[in-house]
Amino acid sequence: MEGTIPQPIEPASKRPAPKSAFGKTLLQLALPVLLLAGVIFLFLRTNGAGLKVEPAAPIEAVQFDRVMLTPNKIELQLTNTSPQDITLSQIVVNDSFWAFDAAPSRTIPRLGKATITLAYPWVEGEAYGLRMFTSSAVAFDYAIDVATETKSADTSTLLSFTLIGLYVGLIPVLLGMLWLPVLRSMSQQWVTFFTAVTIGLLIFLGIDATSEALEQATALGGAFQGVGIVGIGIVATFMLLNALSRRQEKLTGTGSSRRLSLALMVALSIGLHNFGEGLAIGASFAVGAAALGTFLVVGFIIQNITEGLAIVTPIVNDKPSLLRLALMGVLGGAPAIAGAWVGGLSYSLPASVLFLSIGAGAVFVVVYELLRMLQKDSAQNPMSLTLFSGVTAGMLVLWVTGLFIK
Amino acid sequence: MHFHGVHVAAMDGAEPIQPGATFVYEFDAEPFGLHLYHCHVLPLAAHIAKGLYGTFIIDPKEGYKNKADKELIMVMAGFDIDFNGENDIYQVNTIPFHYDKHPIKIKQNELVRVFLVNILEYDMINSFHMHGNFFHYYPTGTNLTPSEFTDTIIQGQGQRGILEFRYKFPGNYLFHAHKTEFAELGWVGQFEVEAQ
Numbered sequence: 007m008e009g010t011i012p013q014p015i016e017p018a019s020k021r022p023a024p025k026s027a028f029g030k031t032l033l034q035l036a037l038p039v040l041l042l043a044g045v046i047f048l049f050l051r052t053n054g055a056g057l058k059v060e061p062a063a064p065i066e067a068v069q070f071d072r073v074m075l076t077p078n079k080i081e082l083q084l085t086n087t088s089p090q091d092i093t094l095s096q097i098v099v100n101d102s103f104w105a106f107d108a109a110p111s112r113t114i115p116r117l118g119k120a121t122i123t124l125a126y127p128w129v130e131g132e133a134y135g136l137r138m139f140t141s142s143a144v145a146f147d148y149a150i151d152v153a154t155e156t157k158s159a160d161t162s163t164l165l166s167f168t169l170i171g172l173y174v175g176l177i178p179v180l181l182g183m184l185w186l187p188v189l190r191s192m193s194q195q196w197v198t199f200f201t202a203v204t205i206g207l208l209i210f211l212g213i214d215a216t217s218e219a220l221e222q223a224t225a226l227g228g229a230f231q232g233v234g235i236v237g238i239g240i241v242a243t244f245m246l247l248n249a250l251s252r253r254q255e256k257l258t259g260t261g262s263s264r265r266l267s268l269a270l271m272v273a274l275s276i277g278l279h280n281f282g283e284g285l286a287i288g289a290s291f292a293v294g295a296a297a298l299g300t301f302l303v304v305g306f307i308i309q310n311i312t313e314g315l316a317i318v319t320p321i322v323n324d325k326p327s328l329l330r331l332a333l334m335g336v337l338g339g340a341p342a343i344a345g346a347w348v349g350g351l352s353y354s355l356p357a358s359v360l361f362l363s364i365g366a367g368a369v370f371v372v373v374y375e376l377l378r379m380l381q382k383d384s385a386q387n388p389m390s391l392t393l394f395s396g397v398t399a400g401m402l403v404l405w406v407t408g409l410f411i412k
Numbered sequence: 413m414h415f416h417g418v419h420v421a422a423m424d425g426a427e428p429i430q431p432g433a434t435f436v437y438e439f440d441a442e443p444f445g446l447h448l449y450h451c452h453v454l455p456l457a458a459h460i461a462k463g464l465y466g467t468f469i470i471d472p473k474e475g476y477k478n479k480a481d482k483e484l485i486m487v488m489a490g491f492d493i494d495f496n497g498e499n500d501i502y503q504v505n506t507i508p509f510h511y512d513k514h515p516i517k518i519k520q521n522e523l524v525r526v527f528l529v530n531i532l533e534y535d536m537i538n539s540f541h542m543h544g545n546f547f548h549y550y551p552t553g554t555n556l557t558p559s560e561f562t563d564t565i566i567q568g569q570g571q572r573g574i575l576e577f578r579y580k581f582p583g584n585y586l587f588h589a590h591k592t593e594f595a596e597l598g599w600v601g602q603f604e605v606e607a608q
Contacts, residue, residue, distance in 0.1 A: 101457060135497070
């Protein structure tokens with residue numbers, strides 16, 4: 007209040023509003039919060055205010071983050087997702103109690119992490135069931151379906167992850183973009199059809215990424231609210247990219263540069279999607295689950311070649327430089343490499359759920375933008391038969407190529 | 413390697429022998445009977461399920477009461493091929509259905525002595541049932557007088573005993589676990605009794 011000049015007393019109605027109105031607003035904002043604090047205080051002091059809140063058994067939950075297998079050693083990273091501390095007391099491996107170390111401690115605080123180490127002579131290719139008992143005799147099970155040595159971050163591992171990213175991301179996307187000259191020679195009707203195919207492809211990818219994200223979200227501990235992460239990822243990405251695209255639109259109008267920036271957005275969204283895909287492949291490769299190897303990769307190559315098509319359809323009538331096209335291809339395909347690295351070397355379930363959701367949100371925003379473009383660029387009703395057949399064809403293509411992968 | 417028998421603690425074989433190292437087990441062969449040896453390194457159940465066991469016979473000094481015309485060793489066990497802690501295959505002497513497809517030839521009225529051992533992991537019990545005949549049973553083979561005259565015997569893991577019998581009539585006779593599930597999963601065989 008320093009520096010305030012004493013003011014002549016005036017009738018309350020005539021007083022300048024700002025200060026007192028601000029105080030009033032503040033009070034009005036704070037009142038419910040203060041009352042709430044009082045209610046919580048009373049609730050805690052009276053031990054539940056008549057409610058029977060003591061659970062019959064302790065509520066305990068853990069989330070398994072990562073398992074690493076090295077010769078004669080099993081390492082298990084986990085997070086305590088229960089409402090309070092838990093203490094690990096025993097571990098049973100395949101029906102056999104086994105000695106273990108827990109770092110930093112056997113007692114794990116809420117949302118704290120621990121790494122459990124077992125000196126166990128596991129055998130390549132066999133299955134192991136780990137059961138952990140906490141000090142309150144709550145059991146948690148973790149299954150290693152196929153034991154295989156966890157890859158470490160050496161040069162050959164990085165190289166193989168890079169190759170995976172190249173095969174499933176960059177190469178097919180660039181190959182798909184080679185359809186640009188053929189698209190150019192086609193009539194507008196066909197271009198509309200292929201734009202619709204692109205929309206279908208993207209819708210399929212978006213649904214796929216959402217379902218994958220939701221599936222992984224169920225494996226997350228309750229405290230992480232996996233479904234919430236999925237919602238935030240999709241909605242925030244959609245809103246952000248939509249806002250950016252609006253700004254771009256204002257700057258560039260609706261002509262060729264607008265279509266180019268749309269193609270760039272398609273590339274970006276496909277890149278985000280491929281990052282998520284790389285993440286999943288890298289993670290399953292690292293734990294040996296991608297033993298299907300070559301078959302899986304071939305499937306992804308076939309499926310992702312359509313993504314190259316998606317990038318070039320908005321710019322059929324434009325003449326971007328080769329460098330620009332190549333950059334868009336890299337933007338769409340190369341994130342698979344980064345995804346494979348991250349997924350293979352430091353897989354994190356919450357991050358994976360978030361990235362998949364971001365990919366889904368990016369794909370959906372592009373679907374929306376492409377639909378708007380179709381509406382503007384053609385006099386046709388956007389729900390014309392061309393649109394219907396294109397979208398359906400696009401989705402069917404991914405479904406059929408998906409048969410090779412799943 | 414852990415031997416069943418009477419010996420000093422240092423010869424008990426509960427301590428692992430590291431790869432490449434050598435250890436000589438030395439003990440007096442006692443008591444006489446039908447015995448078992450197996451790996452005792454953890455994880456024990458997994459090692460036994462995979463077949464790290466065997467049987468050995470300490471003959472009585474004065475010999476058996478009757479001289480057998482044919483002696484057979486049968487080790488009953490199983491295999492868990494999908495590592496889920498349950499057996500998928502049951503058998504005697506490693507190969508399921510082997511003696512069903514290749515019957516054991518014996519002669520009418522000759523004395524057959526079977527050394528029967530159960531080392532089956534994961535399941536509570538195993539059993540042996542013989543068709544068309546009864547046998548004298550000597551639990552663990554440590555006594556020269558039979559305890560039972562029967563056609564079915566039950567053994568838990570590590571139990572064993574000696575069977576003595578003669579076939580009165582020629583023909584083919586099944587023998588199998590009388591836990592019939594095991595029989596259909598491989599633990600079945602046949603005696604082909606030739607007329608004398």
